[in-house]
Amino acid sequence: MFSRPKHMEFVGSNILTIVTFTPAAGALLILFYNRAHARSIRTFALIITLLAFVFSLYLVARFDSSNPDFQFGVRVPWMPSLGIDYSMGVDGISLFLILLTTLLTPLAILASSSINDRLREYFIFMLLLESGMIGVFASLDFFLFYVFWEVMLIPMYFLIGVWGGERRIYAAMKFVLYTMIGSVLMLVAIIALYFIHGNATGTFTFSYPQIQSALASGRLVLSPAIELWLFVAFFLAFAIKVPLFPFHTWLPDAHVEAPTAGSVLLAGVLLKMGTYGLVRFSLPLFPHISHLFAPLISMLAVVGIIYGALVAMVQPDMKKLVAYSSVSHLGFIVLGIFSFTIQGLEGAIYQMLNHGISTGALFLLVGVIYDRRHTRLIEEFGGLANRMPVYATFFLIVTLSSIGLPGLNGFVGEFLVLLGTFGVNHIRAAVAALGVILSAVYMLWMYQRVMWGRVENDRNASLADLAGRERAMLVPILIMIFWMGMYSSYFLRPMDASVMKLLNQTQAGRVEYARDLNTFLSAQRRARSASPIGRSLKTRSASPIGRSLKTRSASPIGRSLKSGCAGSQQAGGADEVVRSALHVFAELTTPALQPFLRLRPIGLALRPAVAPPLLCEEGNVLASK
Amino acid sequence: MNLATINIAAILPTLVLSVVGIVVMVAEPFVGEQKKSNLGWLAFAGTLAAMLSLVPMANNRGQWYSNLWIVDDYDVFLDFIFLLIAAITILTSMDFLRREELNHPEFYSLLLFATAGMLMMAASNELVMVFLGLEILSIATYVMAGFRRADLKSNESALKYFLLGSFSSAFFLYGIALIFGATGSTNLLAIADALRSSKIQISLVSLSAALILIALCFKVAVAPFHVWTPDVYEGAPTPVTGFMSVGPKAAGFAVLFRVFLTAFPSIEDRWGSAIWMVAALTMILGNVIAVVQPNIKRMLAYSSIAHAGYVAVAFAATSDRGVSAALFYLLAYSLMNLGAFAMVTIISRKEDKLVNVTDYAGLGSKRPGLAAVLSLFMLSLAGVPGTAGFAGKFFIFRAALESRLVWLAIIGVVTTVISFYYYLSVIVQMYMREPHDEFSDVRLCGSLKFALVISAAGTLYLGLLPTRVLDWTTTAALR
């Protein structure tokens, strides 16, 4: 065979950097364009994003499906004295999310034809946004991850705030502040994790693989209280981003006010960053607490599914309807993640892609009609199928995909999630399945009201059908809808190894934790009889502030930060929470049902024939305490 | 004392500044009206020369002049910050003075003297010496605050600053007297030695430390000693406000760190909690009150209070890493805040009239370049990753968490989110509101451009590649 030419090797080892920063470099170049050349700026931005897409195809082509670890890794010291690297890599979980990003961005750019005001800045922000999103999925260093996670907010803020609708400023500000509040706490948790890891192992690093492997191998053990706090900080950031049920209020505002392209990327990619964070960070880093809180989080997810669907049903505005349907769909994803089964997790990741494509497409379609009529109210329309047959066909396919019609992409994801959840808890799965039905109700109802019947509104009488540009942006999506629906194993196979690895680590943590927890609880009982917490509280409560100041290191987090990996010593307030939470949730967690775990869903035939042992010996250790 | 103990190199930057300051002052009456700006460039050259003379100074580490004067990495780094501040302020004010018909080159002299005072503060190893530097700085700043003589607000600003500044000076002096009474010395190292022995009247020492702390808290404008800040900052000429918000603050922190970590480390249990409270209170008050300010100078005044709170967090960490983070933050903050004030100077136009946040409406579409630069400074002040502000905050919170100040770090990040609101509202005005002003009379002359380029480049450099500077601050923090 020939040896690969030099430039190929360069591309091979730097492909992630190239994919990530191609859009940013394009943004820089657009700066030099004369603002009068609107047309060429559009074309240039499109070419850049297509280029990024082509590069990301290289990732898929060269991806080794049997390897569960990170591939295409780059690691260059960035701030060596702090243990911060420029470190990137892709595994089965992030691979397709990157592809999703690079696929949706050119489509979003195609959908930006109605933007005429300050075009140059618009495309600069679009391209920067794409770089930021890819960076989030590709980075393997906590610091780098955080940088991308935050930096990406700024272009989105501008896209909503400058090119958005009526209440754009309110929506943009709400979007930024909401996401910030979660992510800054994550920053504190990241730094804390850095010190805990550094104190325990001697190497101070922000490297995700290093910290993760230290946790998995037991070189670093987090005390329950520490793990709880860190988990909460990370989880809050992700839950707001997802958005999980009680944190979702920013989403409808942002979606409704954002320009079409912004909504597409917001729904298609940005929300996935939250669920990606849950999969990538929450589960493997804090497996014990993740398990402990899984019932609660799953319940929130189920509530989100139903709530989102119900609220979507009564929306008069199409965009708002789609936005609330996102809340519902993302509930499915979270439900799948916290089922801790391979089906659930893969279903969740698959559903992330599905939702990105289907909802992205829905926003594109709503944008098409909005460009023509400048309204999105359902009541304004009716009988569009007569005037715009092609549009109506596209819309129908996307609607069916969103509902989860078998044969289209949505079905695979939802089925897997429900399957995985059913193995853990019947009721949750059943209620979530109700969400599927509801989604059919609100989507089809909207479709009916918009497309069918006679054209009653005169202004709809002369609507033109899809133009070439609009077809160009919708056709790739239709291809993906059918492809992912018919041939899902193509997408699931590369995930298998990585998801399996993740699940093994998470499960191992669970068993271990239950053992730990028993010793911890008994130790705590002993400790409580010896030195009651109440006493120590009383003696200090004389001067509340002074107390917290002086006894900084005595507060649970401070203390455990110091000891780095406190096992189970004295009890603090946080441990109390863990304990009581355990009691509640252990009751709620019903034993896993073995038969369903062994079921092989469609498209998973290439998976190793035996389910991972830890899934089978699931003896519900927590409940048997 | 004889000629042999004199070490010119150790005081060279201070000397250069003083001499150039005097030259500018004496030359002023001899120079024609048209050429007065040249004296500004002379002063600028003076700061550059002083910056160059940091090199021979850095080669003369140690204590000089009967241990009054200390030269170490800490000192050199801070001097660098001060000189940078002075240089950028000169560049910003040149056009401003011409525009406001205040073209009196005494301004530059005062600025150079103030800077010399700051250098003295950073380099002094002796409380009386600190006081001397503090007064040289303060008196020059009082005058600069009232430089717009015909303007009532400027007068008010100068008078308030003067009254409260003299108060704080008195506190400081009283603290020095008490510590001299308790330990028999005003030399920081001698005080530290004396405090380690047991025969010390600890109540006297605590009182003295408290007085010194209060005096310096006034200078750096942290809550609850911040009340003067908004009025003074609002009334002072804008470039002076920029200078006041970074220069005296940095110098005050330089002294705080030096005095408390050199002289009083053995009684940390007595002042540590005070710093904790000051930091928490400052971050909360500064950020929350800034939210409701319609005037951008007042908003930036409260923001400067808030930023002092972040530095105080690093102080509360009382570790080398904390000092290093604080030094980094002071540099980062100086750059971005001076940049922001340079922009305010430009936009406020004749007589500093247009200083409401709403006056920035539509700047993004009329003058996209200026708007982009101001956005950069705002985002950096807010602490968006990739800018100096984020790197600085990151290092501070890292130091805080290392010292187990978890709650302080949490308060810090949460108030940072609050700060996003008011920094972003400037961006909202610039990009998302309709312009009601053509901004056609906004002039941007060479010196201002230069100042903006320096601050913007510095802000980005510190944000993207902070390692080199961070390593420098790390060596500077080790004593």
Added chain:
Amino acid sequence: MLETWVPVLIFFILVAGFGTVSLVLSYAFGPKKPDARKLSPYECGMRPIGSARERFSVKFYLVAMLFLLFDIEAVFLFPWAVVYRDLKLFGFFEMLLFIVVILAGYIYAWKKGALEWER
């Protein structure tokens, strides 16, 4: 111990004596033609009774400040003169430097017209 203070005591007595004697002598032998103006405490100054919130010409402050500055110069010069022999040449140059700085201020004040009463 106390004897060392005897010269001071003598000094005090002399001072008090001289003052008293000259006042008494002028009272006894001086011609007396009083009028309202002559009886006022400051014959050619401001009126001492009345509102204290009067406006003074800013020139007074200027003169006072200049006086203060050059007064301080004298304050530094006297101790220097006392230890001049110990400090030798170092002291001389140090003082020269000081004077030069003061001189710079003097030139500045002069050129700015601070020394001219009417302008």
